[in-house]
Amino acid sequence: MDNIGASFKKLLQYPSAVAGLFVILLMVIVSIYTMITIPYPEAIRLWRGGEEVWYQNPKFAPPAWFNLFSDKKFSESFAVNSADGGMEKIVEPGNDGVTNYSITHEFDFTYDVYPQDMLLYVKSSFREKQPFVSVEWLTPDGRTIRISNFAVGEKFTYRFSQDDKLSLKLRADENIPALFSNPETDEILKGTYKLIITGTTFEPDSILDVEFVVHGQVYGLAGTDHARRDLTLPLLWGAPVALAFGLMAAIGTSVLTMIIAAVGTWYGKWVDQLVQRITEVNLVLPFFALMIMIGTFYSRSIWVILTATILLNIFTGAILAYRAIFLQVKESMYIEAAKAYGASNRRIIFMYLIPRMIPLLIPGLVQAVPLFVFLEASLAVVGLGDPVLPTWGKIIQDAQANGALYKGYYYWILEPAILLVITGLAFAFLGFVLDRIFNPRLREI
Amino acid sequence: MSAVSQTSPGEIVAKRSAAVNTFLRMARYIALRLLTLFTTVVIGVYLTILIANMGGYVDNILKGQIRDTITQTVANNPAYRNMDPNARKQLIDEQVALEEKRRGLDTPIAIRNVRHLVNALKLDLGRAINLTSDSGSKQVRLILLERLPATLLLMGTSQLFLFFSSVLIALNLSRNYGNFWDKLVIALSPTSAVPSWFYGIFLILIFAAGFRALPFGGMVDSPPPSNTFDYAVSVGKHLMLPGGALVISSFFLSVYNYRTFFLIYSSEDYVEMARAKGLHSKDIERRYILRPTLPNIITNFSLLIIGLWTGALFTETVFFWPGLGRTLFQAVGLYDTPIIVGSTIIYAYMLALTVFLLDFVYAAVDPRVRIGN
Numbered sequence: 001m002d003n004i005g006a007s008f009k010k011l012l013q014y015p016s017a018v019a020g021l022f023v024i025l026l027m028v029i030v031s032i033y034t035m036i037t038i039p040y041p042e043a044i045r046l047w048r049g050g051e052e053v054w055y056q057n058p059k060f061a062p063p064a065w066f067n068l069f070s071d072k073k074f075s076e077s078f079a080v081n082s083a084d085g086g087m088e089k090i091v092e093p094g095n096d097g098v099t100n101y102s103i104t105h106e107f108d109f110t111y112d113v114y115p116q117d118m119l120l121y122v123k124s125s126f127r128e129k130q131p132f133v134s135v136e137w138l139t140p141d142g143r144t145i146r147i148s149n150f151a152v153g154e155k156f157t158y159r160f161s162q163d164d165k166l167s168l169k170l171r172a173d174e175n176i177p178a179l180f181s182n183p184e185t186d187e188i189l190k191g192t193y194k195l196i197i198t199g200t201t202f203e204p205d206s207i208l209d210v211e212f213v214v215h216g217q218v219y220g221l222a223g224t225d226h227a228r229r230d231l232t233l234p235l236l237w238g239a240p241v242a243l244a245f246g247l248m249a250a251i252g253t254s255v256l257t258m259i260i261a262a263v264g265t266w267y268g269k270w271v272d273q274l275v276q277r278i279t280e281v282n283l284v285l286p287f288f289a290l291m292i293m294i295g296t297f298y299s300r301s302i303w304v305i306l307t308a309t310i311l312l313n314i315f316t317g318a319i320l321a322y323r324a325i326f327l328q329v330k331e332s333m334y335i336e337a338a339k340a341y342g343a344s345n346r347r348i349i350f351m352y353l354i355p356r357m358i359p360l361l362i363p364g365l366v367q368a369v370p371l372f373v374f375l376e377a378s379l380a381v382v383g384l385g386d387p388v389l390p391t392w393g394k395i396i397q398d399a400q401a402n403g404a405l406y407k408g409y410y411y412w413i414l415e416p417a418i419l420l421v422i423t424g425l426a427f428a429f430l431g432f433v434l435d436r437i438f439n440p441r442l443r444e445i
Numbered sequence: 446m447s448a449v450s451q452t453s454p455g456e457i458v459a460k461r462s463a464a465v466n467t468f469l470r471m472a473r474y475i476a477l478r479l480l481t482l483f484t485t486v487v488i489g490v491y492l493t494i495l496i497a498n499m500g501g502y503v504d505n506i507l508k509g510q511i512r513d514t515i516t517q518t519v520a521n522n523p524a525y526r527n528m529d530p531n532a533r534k535q536l537i538d539e540q541v542a543l544e545e546k547r548r549g550l551d552t553p554i555a556i557r558n559v560r561h562l563v564n565a566l567k568l569d570l571g572r573a574i575n576l577t578s579d580s581g582s583k584q585v586r587l588i589l590l591e592r593l594p595a596t597l598l599l600m601g602t603s604q605l606f607l608f609f610s611s612v613l614i615a616l617n618l619s620r621n622y623g624n625f626w627d628k629l630v631i632a633l634s635p636t637s638a639v640p641s642w643f644y645g646i647f648l649i650l651i652f653a654a655g656f657r658a659l660p661f662g663g664m665v666d667s668p669p670p671s672n673t674f675d676y677a678v679s680v681g682k683h684l685m686l687p688g689g690a691l692v693i694s695s696f697f698l699s700v701y702n703y704r705t706f707f708l709i710y711s712s713e714d715y716v717e718m719a720r721a722k723g724l725h726s727k728d729i730e731r732r733y734i735l736r737p738t739l740p741n742i743i744t745n746f747s748l749l750i751i752g753l754w755t756g757a758l759f760t761e762t763v764f765f766w767p768g769l770g771r772t773l774f775q776a777v778g779l780y781d782t783p784i785i786v787g788s789t790i791i792y793a794y795m796l797a798l799t800v801f802l803l804d805f806v807y808a809a810v811d812p813r814v815r816i817g818n
Contacts, residue, residue: 016632280481283751284489284800286792288758289773293497293785296777317748370638378640378759382774396646400763405649406661413646421639428635 010437020430027423031240043237047229047390054228058116058215060402062411063223063231074217075111083123083209101199101208109140110190114177116215118160120197122152123209129202133210136198137179140191145170145179152199152208223411225395226402234390235415241391242373242423245306249372252310254365260314261322262353265330266345275319282315288378295384302376302386309375318364322357329356359438367431370424377420392416471808478804486797487566490790494561497786504550504557506571506783508541511548513572515540570787575779576772585787589769593791595664596768600757602684603691604750611696612742615703616730622708630700637698642759645690649763652686659686662765687764691757695749702745706738713737740811747803754796 011017038046046053056079067073080086082103090102124131135147135158147166148158160166161175172178182189199208222231264275294308329335330353338348379385380393381400399405399412498504519525519537528536545551564570570585578588618627653661659682660666666679710716716733724733758770765771769788776784 016635280485281488281492284482284485284793284796285492286754286789286796288756289789289792290493290496292758292773292777293493293789296780296785297497297782298499367635367638374638374640374643378642378756381642381759382762383777405646405654408654410650410654414650417643417646420643424638425635428638432635 007437011433014433014436016429017433020426020428020433023422023426024430027239027243027426030236031243034236035240038233038236043233043390044388046233047237048388049229050227054224054230055119055121056213057224057228057230058217058219059224059226059228060407060409060412061116061215061217061219061224062409063221063415064218065221066218066411072112073110074113075109075115075214077115077214077216077219078107079211079213080105081209081211083211087210087212097202097204099201099204099206099208101197101201103197103199103208103210104194105212106192106194107214108192109180111217112188113217114180114188116217117176118179118215119213120156120158120160121211121213122156122158123207123211124152124154124156124201125205125207126154126201126203131199131201131206131208133197133199133208136196138194138196139179140189140193141182143183222415225398225412231395231412231415234392234395235419237390238392238395238416238419239423241302241389242376242420245302245376246369246373246423246427249306249309249313249375250365250368252306253313253316254318254361254368256310256314257316257319258322258354258357258361259349261319262326262349262357264319265323265326266349266353272323275315275323279315279317279319282312283317285312287312291375291379292382292384295379300384300387302389305376305379305384305386309372322360325357325360326353329353363431363435363438365431366427366434369427369431373424373427374420377416392420474808475805478801478808482797482801482804486793487562489793489797490565491558491562493786493789493793494558494565497782497789498554498558498561506786507548507550507561508545509574510572511544511550512537512541515544565786565790568790570790571783573776573784574781576775576781576784585783588772588784589787589791592767592769592772595766596757596761596770598680599684599687599691599761599766599768600750600754603688604753606688607692607695607699608746610692611699612703615700615707616735618700618704619707619711619734620726620730622704627704630697630704633697634701635698637695639694640756640759641690641694641753642756642763644693645687645760645763648686648690648693659683662686662763664767683766687760687766690760690764691753695753699746699749703738703742706741706745707734710734710738736810740807743803743807743810747800747807750799750803751796754792754799 011021056077058077061077062074064076067076082089087103087105092100092102094100120135122133130151130153132149132151134149137145137147139145146169147160148163150156150158160179163175166175167173167178170178177188180189180193181187195212197210199210201208220230220232222235224230260275264272290312291305291308295305298304335348335352338352343352376385376391377393377396380391381397383397385391385394385397393416395416396413399409399416402409402412404410404412515537519533519540525533525536550557568586570589572583573585573588576588577583578591580587580591582588614630618624618630621627649661652659662683664680664683665676666683670676670679711734713733716729719729719733757768758773760766761768761770762774769791772784773788775781776788
């Protein structure tokens with residue numbers, strides 16, 4: 001125990017190790033937080049959800065904090081609903097079961113770039129006679145534009161950008177810019193806009209509710225992707241997945257490699273020969289190509305990939321390095337003593353040989369973590385990521401598939417990429433320092 | 446000249462026989478390595494087929510091929526032209542069953558796998574389902590061999606550049622170790638944990654999307670320049686980013702490793718001795734430090750290349766480099782099983798070839814192999 005304490009003290013002398021530890025700790029906290037606040041089934045439901053889950057979000061929108069660094073302010077997204085009091089709703093009962101609704105929403109528009117789209121989701125309940133709705137738009141310079149009138153079914157969606165009649169009325173090619181600009185100068189008009197929806201229901205127990213959704217040019221903390229999904233979800237969930245995959249694969253391969261090396265050297269003869277021959281064969285097995293084959297033919301589940309990764313990474317160069325050291329340890333006096341008092345083979349391997357190698361195991365294990373974290377991302381990038389899980393690699397794959405680099409959606413690739421690099425480098429730097437501490441020969445040079 | 450005139454005939458004979466001896470020893474070593482590597486490749490390819498054929502995928506490749514050929518022959522045979530479609534279908538089924546029996550597809554899986562192994566070793570990899578080669582062939586072998594030069598170009602240039610630049614820089618650092626650059630390289634060596642395609646994305650962002658200085662991807666401008674010089678320049682330009690990504694991803698780690706080797710060897714007694722004798726520092730470096738470390742460095746380098754070989758697959762994909770890796774990626778998208786199995790086998794061959802080449806270099810520089818121990 002003293003030894004570990006001393007090593008830890010030494011570790012704290014290296015700023016890169018401290019930074020690495022800090023990042024790893026942060027990742028662990030974020031992972032735990034994520035798994036508690038967005039439980040697994042909920043995360044999967046959201047990640048696999050289509051328009052019905054994400055209709056409120058714009059497509060391809062960078063994060064909202066882009067505005068802090070940009071001279072041009074991009075319009076932000078929002079959604080308000082009259083059902084939960086987000087929009088002002090006045091209900092006036094009239095004669096013969098007729099009810100008049102006045103639903104309004106006022107909002108400030110102070111941006112330099114038009115929103116992507118605006119939508120109205122109207123919900124109503126009725127037996128025979130459909131409610132009727134008319135929509136008006138009040139601009140800051142006092143103009144009133146009649147947008148549209150329509151009878152609504154149980155569910156009705158009105159898209160401002162797709163209404164050709166409105167285009168004719170506005171004499172514009174595109175409705176959204178026309179609604180937000182001064183018709184004389186064609187310049188964007190900042191100020192307070194007001195949406196007025198007047199509705200009439202014709203039955204006593206009819207209900208009318210409206211949700212007004214503005215798809216801006218920026219969204220939330222992390223932006224959105226091609227399927228309107230909020231990227232904070234896969235960015236958050238990517239942390240536990242990456243950590244779990246990296247750690248499990250690293251522990252699995254390192255421990256198994258060590259045990260097999262120990263068994264091989266201890267028994268010697270054909271066991272040792274077999275281990276060496278398998279290592280040679282494994283050297284010419286194209287690892288990534290095999291993983292791709294397994295992913296395409298059998299399963300892309302993260303567990304299958306994890307198992308295959310571990311199996312293919314046991315017999316690597318590391319086994320030869322361990323073997324060389326085990327051969328030395330095998331000749332030491334204390335092993336001789338153990339043999340003399342009649343210790344069993346298993347006891348010698350697990351109680352005497354392997355514990356001697358722990359100092360070598362730990363740095364190697366920590367250094368292996370980033371390799372596996374990136375492996376998961378690499379497989380995801382060629383389309384072989386787990387089909388269900390939201391991960392960092394999946395974001396990069398989606399971004400690549402949608403040409404994010406060419407179309408300038410840099411945030412889409414950079415966010416997961418930076419998280420991957422930070423996580424990977426944290427382990428790499430920590431492992432590097434551990435290596436220097438546990439292998440003093442390296443420390444001097 | 447004078448040295449030759451002074452040696453006696455006996456010494457010349459002795460020298461010649463020593464040379465012959467060395468040659469024989471080298472030849473024996475190479476032959477032995479070739480044999481073991483070939484065995485290794487056979488086992489490796491067999492394992493690949495075993496994994497692929499656990500779901501019957503290799504069998505299906507062959508079955509699909511048989512059905513294709515027979516349907517074609519029957520359709521082209523005038524004698525069957527006026528046949529009832531059902532009868533013709535039955536005829537095809539019968540012939541397919543017969544041909545499958547002839548090709549041994551009804552034998553136990555172990556025997557079938559051995560047969561597939563022999564085919565794979567002969568590079569008889571079957572026909573692709575969707576992909577075609579640029580010359581229009583559907584032969585997996587032709588498709589893959591057509592893409593191989595692109596991969597070799599990318600890997601060859603980047604690996605050679607990586608090797609020579611990192612050895613030179615490592616020598617330089619070991620000479621003034623502890624200075625700023627040395628510390629920088631040590632500090633940056635963990636960055637090699639990041640794979641090359643990842644650096645590729647950043648390079649594309651900076652140089653292609655940002656500065657618009659270099660192309661986003663591909664291997665040559667479209668349309669390709671007609672004159673050879675312009676063509677080479679265009680390929681060179683396209684090579685810069687993917688090659689750069691491959692080099693950056695292993696540069697700091699390999700410099701760090703080599704430098705450590707050099708430092709370990711430069712503290713040996715015989716180096717001290719040479720210094721004490723007052724030998725020129727360039728000579729000491731070349732003959733007393735570089736020479737004995739070379740086998741270590743080559744082993745280290747070969748492990749690095751082997752790691753990079755299939756890793757370049759992702760780099761090719763990110764850069765649309767028309768090599769093996771990108772083909773494999775396309776095959777995954779189209780579920781083109783013959784290509785997937787075929788590329789895995791070609792990769793196994795390439796890896797073995799790399800190991801062999803490096804063994805050869807190893808044998809040439811390691812006196813224990815050359816002179817015998």
